[in-house]
Amino acid sequence: MDALSYEFTSETGKEPILRVRDLNTVFLTANGPVQAVNGLDFDLAERERMAIIGESGCGKSVLAQTILKLLPYNARVSGEIIFHNQDLLGTGRDQMVKIRGGEIGLIPQQLSSLDPLMKIKGQIRKAIQPSGGSRDKKQLYRKAFDLLNSVGLDPQVSNRYPHQLSGGMNRRVLVSMGIAQNPDLLIADEPTTGLDTILRNKTVKLIDRITSGRSLLLITHDIGAAQICENLAVMYAGEIIERGPAQDILDNPRHPYTQGLMSSMPSRGMYSIPGMSPSLIQLPKGCRFYPRCPYAKEKCATHHPDIQGENMCGEKRELRCHYACS
Ligand SMILES: Nc1ncnc2c1ncn2[C@@H]1O[C@H](COP(=O)(O)OP(=O)(O)OP(=O)(O)O)[C@@H](O)[C@H]1O
Numbered sequence: 001m002d003a004l005s006y007e008f009t010s011e012t013g014k015e016p017i018l019r020v021r022d023l024n025t026v027f028l029t030a031n032g033p034v035q036a037v038n039g040l041d042f043d044l045a046e047r048e049r050m051a052i053i054g055e056s057g058c059g060k061s062v063l064a065q066t067i068l069k070l071l072p073y074n075a076r077v078s079g080e081i082i083f084h085n086q087d088l089l090g091t092g093r094d095q096m097v098k099i100r101g102g103e104i105g106l107i108p109q110q111l112s113s114l115d116p117l118m119k120i121k122g123q124i125r126k127a128i129q130p131s132g133g134s135r136d137k138k139q140l141y142r143k144a145f146d147l148l149n150s151v152g153l154d155p156q157v158s159n160r161y162p163h164q165l166s167g168g169m170n171r172r173v174l175v176s177m178g179i180a181q182n183p184d185l186l187i188a189d190e191p192t193t194g195l196d197t198i199l200r201n202k203t204v205k206l207i208d209r210i211t212s213g214r215s216l217l218l219i220t221h222d223i224g225a226a227q228i229c230e231n232l233a234v235m236y237a238g239e240i241i242e243r244g245p246a247q248d249i250l251d252n253p254r255h256p257y258t259q260g261l262m263s264s265m266p267s268r269g270m271y272s273i274p275g276m277s278p279s280l281i282q283l284p285k286g287c288r289f290y291p292r293c294p295y296a297k298e299k300c301a302t303h304h305p306d307i308q309g310e311n312m313c314g315e316k317r318e319l320r321c322h323y324a325c326s
Pocket residue numbers: 027028029034036054055056057058059060061062063072074109221280
């Protein structure tokens with residue numbers, strides 16, 4: 001099969017492929033409830049690519065795990081996740097196994113997601129056909145070779161174990177596994193982490209190529225990588241604080257946190273934001289960014305801002321800030 005046959009070719013639908021409403025994920029811990037994801041609302045259209053950026057610990061991976069129902073036992077979720085008109089939070093385990101990988105592909109954040117004791121070909125085979133099944137073995141391996149080809153890896157790699165490959169090669173293996181069943185939606189969690197500049201650039205191009213015409217949630221610290229997406233959501237302490245067209249936000253960030261994040265890019269001077277993200281166990285009463293915000297006023301300390309949009313400050317933009325347009 002031609003590698004290009006993995007490109008997705010659905011019709012653009014009017015209904016969003018993914019609808020998230022008032023999504024909350026809390027972890028019950030000995031120190032108290034950790035509010036990892038708070039009141040998230042967004043739609044992802046068919047073929048839309050949206051990047052999610054934000055500092056470490058702001059809830060990006062927990063969002064991905066919540067959508068895919070991969071959370072540990074101490075997690076409690078409320079809200080609504082509608083994917084292709086199916087209510088994922090109400091979906092049973094067996095159906096979720098089919099959706100995971102089949103309709104929603106995941107490129108996980110951790111390289112340790114690869115099984116160190118299994119050759120790459122076995123792992124890709126499992127990604128193509130997770131429940132075993134009777135598919136012809138030769139056909140499965142041919143598909144695995146095609147997948148490796150499509151991510152720029154020599155099919156010889158299939159006979160190796162993960163420890164015999166470089167970090168960049170293992171990342172590509174994970175990318176190939178994420179698209180193994182040609183999912184409608186791909187969730188890529190930090191796919192460029194730990195790569196040198198050359199490999200990072202190659203991986204960004206690869207993700208761009210394999211997701212053109214597909215829906216993508218790209219979780220990343222890499223603001224450059226986020227530019228392959230049309231839209232961008234910025235998360236801070238479990239909440240979306242700014243969302244809109246990626247290029248507009250990169251050119252003209254409105255939320256003081258997004259402005260700080262942009263200034264911390266090497267190309268923009270690497271000015272880090274003073275202070276630290278709040279504890280997700282003891283969140284500030286008012287705006288969560290208030291203790292670090294250079295423009296904070298009295299109201300910010302006492303009133304938690306709602307997210308407002310879609311057209312804030314005369315632009316296609318959602319913002320969670322009392323004074324973002326001033
Ligand atoms: N099982 C768990 N129990 C308790 N807290 C958890 C659990 N899993 C995640 N958390 C907390 O949830 C918060 C969000 O974590 P998450 O992994 O989503 O961050 P992230 O934005 O993906 O960060 P990074 O960029 O470092 O990957 C963190 O404070 C984390 O400690």
